[in-house]
Amino acid sequence: MASSVLDHSHAPPAAKTGLWSWLTTVDHKRIGILYGASAFFFFLLGGLEALVIRLQLSRPENTLVSPDFYNQLFTMHGTSMIFLAVMPMSAMFFNYFIPLQIGARDVAFPRLNAFSYWVFLLGGLFINASFLFNAAPNAGWFGYANLTSPQYSPGPNTDFWFLGLQILGVASIAAAVNFFVTIVNMRAPGMTLLRMPMFVWMSFITQILLLLAFPVITVALVYLMFDRHFGTNFFIPGGGGDPVLWQHLFWIFGHPEVYILILPAFGVVSEVLPVFARKPLFGYTAMVFSGAFIAFLGFGVWSHHMFSTGMGPYSDAFFSLTTMLIAIPTGVKIFNWIGTIWGGSIQMRTPMYFALGFIAMFIIGGLSGVMHASPPADLQQTDTYFIVAHFHYVLFGGSIFALTAGAYYWWPKMFGRMLNESLGKVHFWLMFIGFNLTFAPMHILGLNGMPRRTYTYPEGLGFEMWNMVETVGSFVIALSMLVFLYNMIKSRNSAPAPADPWHGATLEWAIPSPPPEFNFAEIPTVASSMPVWDARRAAGGQLPEPAFHDGSGIHMPNPSIKPLIVAVGMFIMMISIMFTHADWPWWAMSLAGLAVMLYGIFSWAFEPAG
Amino acid sequence: MALSTGLLRRGRPYLVGALTLALLVLVGCTTNEATYPQTTLAPKSDFTRLVDDLLQTTFFWAVLVFVLVEGGLLFAIWKFRGKPGDAEPKQVHGNVMLELVWTAIPTLILVAIAIPTVKTIFQTSASPTAPEVEIEVIGHQWWWEYRYPALGVVAANEMHVPVGKTISLKMWSADVIHSFWSPQLAAKRDVFPQGPRFQKVNPLWFRADTTGDFSGQCAEFCGIQHARMGLRVIVQTEAEFDAWVAQQRIGSPLVNGGVVAPATDSTGAPVAPDSLMAVGAQTFQAAGCIACHAMVGTPLAGTTALMGPNLSHFGSRRSFGANMYLNTPENLANWLRDPQAMKEGSKMVLPRPLTEDEITTLVAYLRAHQ
Numbered sequence: 001m002a003s004s005v006l007d008h009s010h011a012p013p014a015a016k017t018g019l020w021s022w023l024t025t026v027d028h029k030r031i032g033i034l035y036g037a038s039a040f041f042f043f044l045l046g047g048l049e050a051l052v053i054r055l056q057l058s059r060p061e062n063t064l065v066s067p068d069f070y071n072q073l074f075t076m077h078g079t080s081m082i083f084l085a086v087m088p089m090s091a092m093f094f095n096y097f098i099p100l101q102i103g104a105r106d107v108a109f110p111r112l113n114a115f116s117y118w119v120f121l122l123g124g125l126f127i128n129a130s131f132l133f134n135a136a137p138n139a140g141w142f143g144y145a146n147l148t149s150p151q152y153s154p155g156p157n158t159d160f161w162f163l164g165l166q167i168l169g170v171a172s173i174a175a176a177v178n179f180f181v182t183i184v185n186m187r188a189p190g191m192t193l194l195r196m197p198m199f200v201w202m203s204f205i206t207q208i209l210l211l212l213a214f215p216v217i218t219v220a221l222v223y224l225m226f227d228r229h230f231g232t233n234f235f236i237p238g239g240g241g242d243p244v245l246w247q248h249l250f251w252i253f254g255h256p257e258v259y260i261l262i263l264p265a266f267g268v269v270s271e272v273l274p275v276f277a278r279k280p281l282f283g284y285t286a287m288v289f290s291g292a293f294i295a296f297l298g299f300g301v302w303s304h305h306m307f308s309t310g311m312g313p314y315s316d317a318f319f320s321l322t323t324m325l326i327a328i329p330t331g332v333k334i335f336n337w338i339g340t341i342w343g344g345s346i347q348m349r350t351p352m353y354f355a356l357g358f359i360a361m362f363i364i365g366g367l368s369g370v371m372h373a374s375p376p377a378d379l380q381q382t383d384t385y386f387i388v389a390h391f392h393y394v395l396f397g398g399s400i401f402a403l404t405a406g407a408y409y410w411w412p413k414m415f416g417r418m419l420n421e422s423l424g425k426v427h428f429w430l431m432f433i434g435f436n437l438t439f440a441p442m443h444i445l446g447l448n449g450m451p452r453r454t455y456t457y458p459e460g461l462g463f464e465m466w467n468m469v470e471t472v473g474s475f476v477i478a479l480s481m482l483v484f485l486y487n488m489i490k491s492r493n494s495a496p497a498p499a500d501p502w503h504g505a506t507l508e509w510a511i512p513s514p515p516p517e518f519n520f521a522e523i524p525t526v527a528s529s530m531p532v533w534d535a536r537r538a539a540g541g542q543l544p545e546p547a548f549h550d551g552s553g554i555h556m557p558n559p560s561i562k563p564l565i566v567a568v569g570m571f572i573m574m575i576s577i578m579f580t581h582a583d584w585p586w587w588a589m590s591l592a593g594l595a596v597m598l599y600g601i602f603s604w605a606f607e608p609a610g
Numbered sequence: 611m612a613l614s615t616g617l618l619r620r621g622r623p624y625l626v627g628a629l630t631l632a633l634l635v636l637v638g639c640t641t642n643e644a645t646y647p648q649t650t651l652a653p654k655s656d657f658t659r660l661v662d663d664l665l666q667t668t669f670f671w672a673v674l675v676f677v678l679v680e681g682g683l684l685f686a687i688w689k690f691r692g693k694p695g696d697a698e699p700k701q702v703h704g705n706v707m708l709e710l711v712w713t714a715i716p717t718l719i720l721v722a723i724a725i726p727t728v729k730t731i732f733q734t735s736a737s738p739t740a741p742e743v744e745i746e747v748i749g750h751q752w753w754w755e756y757r758y759p760a761l762g763v764v765a766a767n768e769m770h771v772p773v774g775k776t777i778s779l780k781m782w783s784a785d786v787i788h789s790f791w792s793p794q795l796a797a798k799r800d801v802f803p804q805g806p807r808f809q810k811v812n813p814l815w816f817r818a819d820t821t822g823d824f825s826g827q828c829a830e831f832c833g834i835q836h837a838r839m840g841l842r843v844i845v846q847t848e849a850e851f852d853a854w855v856a857q858q859r860i861g862s863p864l865v866n867g868g869v870v871a872p873a874t875d876s877t878g879a880p881v882a883p884d885s886l887m888a889v890g891a892q893t894f895q896a897a898g899c900i901a902c903h904a905m906v907g908t909p910l911a912g913t914t915a916l917m918g919p920n921l922s923h924f925g926s927r928r929s930f931g932a933n934m935y936l937n938t939p940e941n942l943a944n945w946l947r948d949p950q951a952m953k954e955g956s957k958m959v960l961p962r963p964l965t966e967d968e969i970t971t972l973v974a975y976l977r978a979h980q
Contacts, residue, residue, distance in 0.1 A: 067834050069952050140831050145831060146803060147786045152751075237805030243787060244802070244810070278692070308789055308798045308830070310812040313735040317728045324720045324727075331716040332709065336682055339708070345692035345699045356687060363679050369670040370720070374727040376734050377665045379797030380650040380658075383789065383829040449648030449793045451829050454837030459933075461825070462646035469930035 009011025016517075024559035027111035031117050032096030033414065037263075038121055039088035043540035045128065046080035048482065049073045051474055054438075058471035070455035071138040072157070075609055076127070078141030079161065083168050083263065086125045086395065089403045090264035091120075094185055094203050096414060100508035101197045103188025103524045108181040110173055110557045118567035119170035124425055126575060127164030130157065137161030138585065140453065142254070142396055143224070144292065145235030145246035159228065159578050162386045162515050168220045169214050176210035176544035179203065197506045197529065198281055201288050202267030205295045206260055211302035214258035220249035229580040244309060252300035259298045261395060263291060265402030266333060269355045271403050273337055274530075275502050276352035277344030282335040284529060292328035297326050307375040308382050316375040330563055334359060334537070349502070350424030355404035357432050361397025367391055368443065378430040383453070387500070392439045404484075405432070411488075412497030420494065423487040437473025441466035499546050502594065505530035512546050521549035562604035569597025643794070648825050652669050654794040654845075657734060657816040663798050664730045667712035668723050675719065734797075738815040741778030743771060749781070749788030749801040749828065751957060752835040753919055753932040762865040763858040764904075766919030767932050768842045772851035779814040786833065790814065800830055800941035818845040825933060840933030856928075861906025861922045868904065870920075873880030883907075885974045890975025893968050898961030906979065917957055924976040925970065931956075942973045 001356065023452045024033060035282070053073050064447035065073065099106055105587055107113050108468045120191070130136040139148050148158045183204045193443065224246070235237025243475045274281045281287060303311060303319040313317075368390040372378045381387055404427075411419050446452075450463050457463045499507040507524060508515070508530045528534050536543050573593030579586035653662040671786035690699075747769075748755040756765045770791075771777045781790055781801040791798040796816040802808070847856065862869050873881045882888075889905050894900060900974040902918035904910050910923065924930070927937050931953055935941040946969045949958040964972070 051802070067837065071834060071836075076852075118939075131631050144787060144831070147831070150880045152786050152833065178831050186855070186905045231947065237803045237808040240805055240806075242808045244808075277690070279699050280701055280703050283709050286704065286709050286811060292746040309800045309802075310810070313731045316735070320727055320731065321724060323726055327720055328713060328716055332677065332713055335712040336704075336709070338679075338686055339705075340700075341690055343699055343702060344690050346687060347692050356683070359683055360680060363676065363683075367676055370723065371665070371668045371672055374664055374668050374723060374729040374730075376727070376797065377668060379734075380661055380665070380793065383791075383831075384650075397980045447650055448646035449650055451827060451837075453790070453831040456837055458840075461648050515915075 018545055021559065024114075024561045025108070025562075026114050026557050028095050028099050028107050028110065028113060028560055029515065029517075029519075031113050032092045035088045035095055035120070036092035038117075038124065039085050039092060041338065042080050042084035042124055042128075043089070044054070044083055044481070046074045046077050047478065049077040049080065052480060053077060054471040054474040055315055056455065057457070057467050058455050059468065060461075060464055062456055065455070067455045068138060069134075071140075071453075072136035073454060073597065075137045075140050075161070076131075077164075079127065079165075080542050081395070082141065083165065084127070084256070086261050086399050086403070086421035087172070088120060088124075090203075090206070090261070090399075091116075091175060092104070093199070093268065093403070093406055094175070094206075095411070096183060097410065097508060098179055098200055098203055099186070100182065100413075100511070100519060101200050101506050102191060103507050103520060103526065104182065104186040105523075105554070106557060107178050108186060109178045111560050111563050111609070112178050114560070115563035116178065116566055118177035118564045119174070119570065120168060122567060122571045123171060124168030125163050125431040126167060126571070127160055130160035135160065137164075142250060143246075144229075144250075145224070145241075145243040146237060148228070149225060149236050150414060151236075152247070156578060158224075162221045162224050162228070163575055163577060166218065166225075167571060169218050169221070171568070172210050173214050173218075175237075176207040176214070180207040183207070187525050188526050194285065195526055195529045197267075197406075198270035198284070198287055199264070199506075201269035202263045202291050204269070205291050206263045209256045209260050209295050209298065211408050214254045215258065216249055217253035220246060220253070220506035223249075223566040225577060228578055237600055244306075247309065248302070248307050251305045252299070254305065255302045256295070258296045258394075260297055261399050263295065265358065265386060265399040266291060267335065268402045268406035268409070271506065272351045272355040272409050273340045274353070275409075275504050276347045276349055277341040278347070278503070279340060279344035280505075280530060280533075281336070282339030282342070283332075289334055290332045294326055297322060297329075301326065304373060304375075304378070307378045317483075320373055320375050324370065327366065327370050327373075334363060334366070349374075349408075350419065350421055350428065351405045353425060353428040354401050354408060357428065358398060358401035358405060361393055361401060361435070365393030365397055368393065370376055372500050382445060383451055385442040385450045385452055387454050389439050389442035389446060392442070393433075396439070397437060401431075409502065410508075411491065412461075413508055413515070414512050415491065416497050417492050417494045418497050418501060419487050423483055423490070427480050427483045427487065429481075430483060434473050434476030434478075434480055437476060438470045439473075441469050441473075458471065480606055500543065503533075503536070505533040507531055510535070510543070510546060516549065518549075518551050518554040521547075521551075521554070552571055557605075558605070560601050560607060560609075562607055565600035566597050566604060567600075569593050569595070569600050573597060616747060619644050625727075636689040636955060648793050648827075650797075652794055654798065654820055654822065654824065655816040655818045658794060659819075660730050660733055664726055667726050671681045672720050673724055675716075722909070725870070738776045738778055740776060741815065742775040743779065744778045745769065747779050747781040747789070747790055747801065749783040749785075749831055749832070749839075750917075751785050752828070752839040752953075754790070754828075754839070755919065756856070757864065757914075759864065761855050763855055763860050764862050764864060764914065764920045765858060765923075766927070767840070767929065768927055769945050770844045770846060770851055770854050771818060772848045773818050773845050774815045775789050775848070776815060781812045781814060782810070787830050788828045788832045788839065789830035790826075790841075792824055792841065794824045795826075795843055795845075798829045798979050799919075813822045818843075821845045821847060821850075823928070827933070835932075838932055838934045838953060840929075842929065842933055844928075857926065860924050863912045863914045863920065865902060867883055868906065868910075870906060870911075886971075886974055886978060890971055890978070893971045894975065896913075897964055897968055897972070899972070901958075901961065921976060921979070923979055925978055925980045939977065942976065945971055 055060050137160055138157045139153055226232040227234050233241040235241045235243050270281055301323045304323045408424055409420055445463055445466050497513045499512050574588050576586050576589035637811055643649050651660040671695045746757040754767050756769050783801040785798055787802055789798045789800045795818055796814050799812050799814045802810045822845050824843045826841045859865050861868055875881050894905055897965040900908055900910055902914050902916050906915055906922035931936050946964055949956055
């Protein structure tokens with residue numbers, strides 16, 4: 001008896017079910033599911049905020065919510081959808097499918113992967129906890145200085161915002177390092193860079209963007225922290241600071257962030273289209289390089305968010321032209337997607353509906369983007385509902401449609417159950433119609449003078465009808481989400497999914513659904529960018545279900561609670577900044593968090609990794 | 611026949627979607643200022659006409675590309691729909707020539723947009739050669755201050771300008787970033803708080819085509835009442851404008867420090883102010899209004915750096931609260947009873963509650979100052 005206890009102290013528990021197994025998991029697939037579930041929760045929360053916004057704006061002079069609460073809602077809606085919904089939904093797919101698509105058994109740093117997730121979750125919960133104190137961030141997701149200075153934002157609202165973003169940034173950078181190293185080092189034999197699946201390629205470029213863009217917002221947020229808590233004046237003009245500096249730093253991060261949100265979506269669509277058109281991706285190499293070119297240009301266009309600041313004609317012209325250049329590789333992508341389905345045999349399954357819906361909507365967002373790239377015209381459109389329409393066409397019509405395509409496409413692989421096709425199509429049409437009802441009229445309102453970020457509008461400016469239409473549309477979107485939710489829940493009872501329900505092209509379809517913990521019983525050797533298609537063709541059109549393997553002899557990393565301990569310690573240390581003005585020593589909390597974090601790091605370092 | 615019913619059956623949802631969108635775009639283009647008084651699509655100055663011409667160009671190309679590409683997409687979805695038992699389609703991996711063509715065509719379209727864009731950037735950024743009226747625009751949380759240094763006028767929220775004259779604006783902020791936007795006369799330009807090192811006074815110019823009363827508002831999120839930081843630009847004939855200036859100069863902080871010579875009778879002896887003016891001025895000071903508002907006939911008539919708008923010619927304004935309320939006795943009385951109830955978070959905080967008598971007096975007093 002005693003000896004068995006001793007044995008366990010050397011081999012950490014490896015339970016496969018129960019809360020503890022989730023708290024200690026380092027399995028990239030389970031972490032992926034955690035990311036997905038959390039992101040969907042925050043997505044629903046952000047959606048709920050959007051519905052209240054739409055109700056408030058459904059008629060002029062409405063008083064459903066107070067002006068300040070409205071400002072909290074739109075700030076949190078933007079912050080949540082970007083940092084807590086779309087980014088982590090992409091992270092779900094990075095986690096689950098990068099290792100599967102490159103033929104690896106896990107990511108390069110499994111415990112760091114768990115750490116990223118816990119930090120993300122704590123950051124997301126922290127920002128949203130502000131609602132409990134009626135002190136949610138209220139200075140916009142862009143947090144323009146000097147409105148965020150102690151003088152103009154005296155409450156804790158902005159503290160929740162900048163600390164939350166700073167915490168989320170740690171998660172993003174750690175995850176980006178992890179996936180970058182994973183893709184560079186852990187590809188299956190034979191998978192050269194130009195044989196990587198397009199989703200892996202776009203994810204790879206996204207990690208580079210994350211690594212280069214997040215340090216900039218980190219610096220900006222540190223400056224802001226010092227301005228708010230330690231008496232500096234980086235962004236406060238009265239103290240010698242420069243509020244435009246914030247805008248530059250924010251958008252040097254913020255524009256690449258746009259591509260961080262859309263490139264994974266490009267990757268998903270580039271996976272879905274060939275499978276359901278039964279035809280390879282058109283112009284693989286051009287797709288890779290156009291993605292890389294978009295990312296590269298993404299660092300040279302940030303000031304197109306700032307045309308109204310009056311930068312002068314030379315800067316305006318420069319940033320206008322670089323922005324227009326981005327339309328060229330983006331156009332190449334759209335044409336190549338159409339080229340992919342051209343001449344194909346299109347299978348209209350639910351993932352394909354969403355992928356095609358993505359192309360159709362993203363074209364509209366791209367075209368209004370070109371209109372914005374023209375600075376004098378942008379001076380009329382910026383900060384109106386026209387730009388709200390534009391970025392919802394690229395982020396909702398683009399990212400969300402594509403990620404939903406990915407959800408339907410990969411659901412059977414992740415959970416071993418099929419989603420219902422009829423419900424999926426109902427979901428698509430409700431979402432497609434609701435989306436266009438909500439966001440298309442915003443073009444009209446914006447061009448006709450309705451500014452954004454306004455808690456109400458007066459009667460007589462002609463905004464009444466379209467706002468009501470938009471509100472109705474937003475509830476159609478909400479209905480579509482209920483259908484999706486029902487479909488997900490209902491899938492628990494649906495037929496088990498085969499390993500390869502769609503006749504996929506990439507490695508994840510060669511292993512059982514859901515995959516075993518070790519993914520691949522044997523690491524595959526790859527000879528093309530569509531290995532499973534090639535294997536199926538070689539086998540005469542049908543592949544056998546993969547054989548069961550009990551995992552014996554395959555070495556997997558041990559579960560660990562240490563990533564969670566480090567995350568909690570760091571979290572306590574960072575949020576102690578909230579209390580610098582409190583009448584108790586905030587630094588004691590800081591030191592306590594530091595101690596927990598250091599304990600976690602040391603025990604992590606000396607823990608047997610497996 | 612089979613082909614066309616197939617098109618209708620399979621393509622109907624897409625067609626409906628495309629037609630709806632086309633309709634929406636159409637509605638957007640054919641609307642006018644009667645429906646949308648604040649529209650950007652009905653330019654009323656040389657500046658906004660330059661912008662509108664550019665918008666028409668980019669919009670034309672956007673619609674053309676939209677129709678062709680979405681049309682191509684829908685056609686491909688319909689034409690290449692799979693049928694059960696289809697053989698594997700031809701496996702095409704790409705076509706370099708085709709890809710070069712569809713890189714080149716968008717590039718040419720972008721050149722067609724870029725050239726007028728750069729031209730318009732320089733046209734709209736150039737300073738006017740001979741500005742005829744210069745106005746300083748100062749953004750405040752949540753109202754606009756206008757100073758006409760050469761004319762000696764200080765106004766709030768409602769900017770008066772003469773038609774057909776080149777108006778040159780120099781703009782900054784007293785607190786946080788705002789953005790001056792009068793959609794029919796001048797596109798947005800941000801106004802920045804100034805500091806010892808950070809000095810950024812933004813220029814803007816326009817020449818109005820017609821007389822009229824144009825509404826606009828702050829376009830950069832600036833705090834709790836950003837939605838209610840409205841403005842008006844009232845374009846008048848030169849004669850009307852001159853009359854307005856002459857009136858506004860009386861008691862302006864920019865003219866003789868706000869000091870107005872007391873009225874005299876025909877013998878040169880001072881005339882006692884009438885009771886409304888005397889009692890009103892006394893109430894204005896006793897109630898504490900004077901802490902934030904300059905007012906003709908009070909000791910702070912000549913001050914410009916106060917928190918609230920100069921009220922010396924309140925009666926001449928069509929609206930108050932930054933274009934939130936029409937200037938009627940009822941609205942003003944409500945405002946003086948409880949400004950926070952009418953505009954939550956506004957900087958208008960009463961030093962103490964006013965009595966109904968005081969409110970009646972102040973309403974009459976303020977509105978009498980034309």
